[in-house]
Amino acid sequence: MTVVLPSPPSPAPSVLRIGGFELSSPVILAPMAGVTNMPFRVLCREIERELTGTTSGLYVCEMITARALVARNPKTLHMTTFADVESPRSMQLYTVDPKFTYEAVRMIVEEDIADHIDMNFGCPVPKVTRKGGGCAIPYKRRLYADIVGAAVRAAEGSGIPVTVKFRIGIDEEHHTHLDAGRIAAEQGAAAVALHARTGDQRYSGQAHWDEIARLVEHMDGTGVPVIGNGDIFAAEDASAMLERTGCHGVEVGRGCLGRPWLFAQLGAQLRGEDVPPEPTLGEVARIIYRHAELLSLHDGEEHACRDIRKHTGWYLKGFPVGGEFRAQLAQVGSLSQLAELLSTIADSTSLADHADDARGRRGSRSRVALPEGWLDDPEDATVPEGAEIDNNGG
Numbered sequence: 001m002t003v004v005l006p007s008p009p010s011p012a013p014s015v016l017r018i019g020g021f022e023l024s025s026p027v028i029l030a031p032m033a034g035v036t037n038m039p040f041r042v043l044c045r046e047i048e049r050e051l052t053g054t055t056s057g058l059y060v061c062e063m064i065t066a067r068a069l070v071a072r073n074p075k076t077l078h079m080t081t082f083a084d085v086e087s088p089r090s091m092q093l094y095t096v097d098p099k100f101t102y103e104a105v106r107m108i109v110e111e112d113i114a115d116h117i118d119m120n121f122g123c124p125v126p127k128v129t130r131k132g133g134g135c136a137i138p139y140k141r142r143l144y145a146d147i148v149g150a151a152v153r154a155a156e157g158s159g160i161p162v163t164v165k166f167r168i169g170i171d172e173e174h175h176t177h178l179d180a181g182r183i184a185a186e187q188g189a190a191a192v193a194l195h196a197r198t199g200d201q202r203y204s205g206q207a208h209w210d211e212i213a214r215l216v217e218h219m220d221g222t223g224v225p226v227i228g229n230g231d232i233f234a235a236e237d238a239s240a241m242l243e244r245t246g247c248h249g250v251e252v253g254r255g256c257l258g259r260p261w262l263f264a265q266l267g268a269q270l271r272g273e274d275v276p277p278e279p280t281l282g283e284v285a286r287i288i289y290r291h292a293e294l295l296s297l298h299d300g301e302e303h304a305c306r307d308i309r310k311h312t313g314w315y316l317k318g319f320p321v322g323g324e325f326r327a328q329l330a331q332v333g334s335l336s337q338l339a340e341l342l343s344t345i346a347d348s349t350s351l352a353d354h355a356d357d358a359r360g361r362r363g364s365r366s367r368v369a370l371p372e373g374w375l376d377d378p379e380d381a382t383v384p385e386g387a388e389i390d391n392n393g394g
Helices: 038-052 066-070 074-079 098-110 134-139 141-155 177-187 209-218 235-245 262-271 281-299 301-315 323-329 335-343
Strands: 016-018 021-023 027-029 058-065 090-094 116-121 162-171 191-198 226-229 249-252
Touching: 027 262, 038 058, 038 262, 038 281, 058 066, 058 074, 058 116, 066 074, 066 090, 066 098, 090 098, 098 141, 116 134, 116 141, 134 141, 134 162, 134 177, 141 162, 141 177, 162 177, 177 191, 177 209, 191 209, 191 249, 209 226, 209 235, 226 235, 235 249, 235 262, 249 262, 281 301, 281 335, 301 323, 301 335, 323 335
Parallel strands: 027 058, 027 249, 058 090, 090 116, 116 162, 162 191, 191 226, 226 249
Antiparallel strands: 016 021
16 A cells, blocks of 8 residues: 655745845835834844844835825935835835825835835724725725826836735725735736735734635736735744745734844744844843934934833833833933943843733724725725825825
8 A cells, every 4th residue: 555645845935036126035024103114124134134144034114105205295204214224125105096106106216215115005094094095995996906007107117116015805794805916916016915814803813824825826827926914923923824825925013013133033934044042131121222222313312212112111021120110111211311221131131921922002803994985886996085195294
């Protein structure tokens, strides 16, 4: 009798190609408002190079509003700042209007602002969706196609790839991801990314990785890679997603909050290298200060000290530092005060408990706010009124 052994699982891809770019690990930092600014992206790159000798992934900036960019809003222009060490420079664009999409992408091309453009069709925030933006857009298939097509046309010949990110759909009754993937491919997108939750899930519950696998199968033959997003909190999670879904890359958001070293761990895991260990409390103290230092160089010391406060809670998750110390950090007002506080834990060799547990916002399932009549006609290509004006400034 012949015994047929099961085939071993396919190895995780060690590279990810997006347009003309080849990343030596298929890992992407998901854009997050107030988090993935230039200082944080630089910090992630510094730590990855220190721990692994390379910077291998793609680090995407905070979401930029197309209309605000075209209007040269000062806050928006500041948000588009990239450091010399960032290559490729990756920008996420929020838009609802093909006209402003085209103008914004032409501006990016002609003024050499970025090397890669990712388009946001996944935001579930009520102030965005109730005007017809974010995860509401893919339901309107013609409008969605017009927006993606406008971006691709504007970038044509520049070498700047356009990618698209979306969710499974608005809710369980209105899944849009399969159509959204195919439409993006037809319009010339270089890759698509799926946050494997519906809009009404927000960030609650578990990500539905099986829907990533469905999208991969649905996109077969298009030549467009699929990137999976949702519930990547440890190096093993990334390899598990790749193996279970067949996707070509992973995008990480909340898992990196207070853990900028996660990208070094993810890249090493997927390249088959030794995974860097979790840092000690003393090492985290030095990372916190470096983060604040980079923020200060970018935004000034006063703003940096306000901004670092929210990060310290994430950084110290699982560490035995006590409520009083956390409260002091939450009121820090200068780099010197921050350095003095951190000096008290600088020699600690403590490790965080459950460092790779889920972190960041979760909340609960909530109905997606939509404009009146939004679900009546999925072929309506009318641009939603006021959906970009309310988001001017980035």
